Amino acid sequence: MSDKQNRVIAGVDEAGRGALAGPVVACCVVLKPSFKLQNEVNDSKRLSEKRRNGLFTLLLNDIHLGIGINSHRYITKHNVLKATMVAMATSIRKNKGPYNHIIIDGNKAPINGDSIETLVKADSKIIEVMVASICAKVIRDRLMKKYSRLYTGYGFEIHKGYGTKRHFEALFDNGPCPVHRTSFNLNKQLTLFN
Helix, strand or coil: CCCHHHCCEEEEEEECCCCCECCEEEEEEEECCCCCCCCCCCCHHHCCHHHHHHHHHHHHHHEEEEEEEECHHHHHHCCHHHHHHHHHHHHHHHCCCCCCEEEEECCCCCCCCCCEEEECCHHHCCHHHHHHHHHHHHHHHHHHHHHHHHCCCCCHHHHCCCCCHHHHHHHHHHCCCCCECCCCCHHHHHHHHC
């Protein structure tokens, strides 16, 4: 493994793991030498949706980006952890940038190797992972907005498939739609709001 001074980091993060509907999206990011947005980025959860979208457009010119996506069907068939790990591994494989060290947000690595590090809350500590978190969140949010036009009445454009009060109310009224993850015990989760 390279020493820390010579490390070129690929940062990996995901979005959608805790949602009740839609895909899980993972991104692997390597910063290009032209990258100048160090003071602008943060953990995606600390940025407004408008700010994330604006940054995403700017970031695309100055990063190498690998994307991995697993659908609600894959999550239902396998489980959300496996879907997340496979999406992360795909994002790493698809990133064509030069790097010699991988930092993954969380405590599990999707692949093995000497130059792979897991770090809880890396999305608030490591700039490459912060950027990966922004990219994964924006890409997934855009997918959920498309689903909101196909499956009206669920509010996907607002909550993006996460278990909010409005989402549970829509499930009470309409039942699950085709992009809900049927492996989640919705009945058990719905009892939280009764």
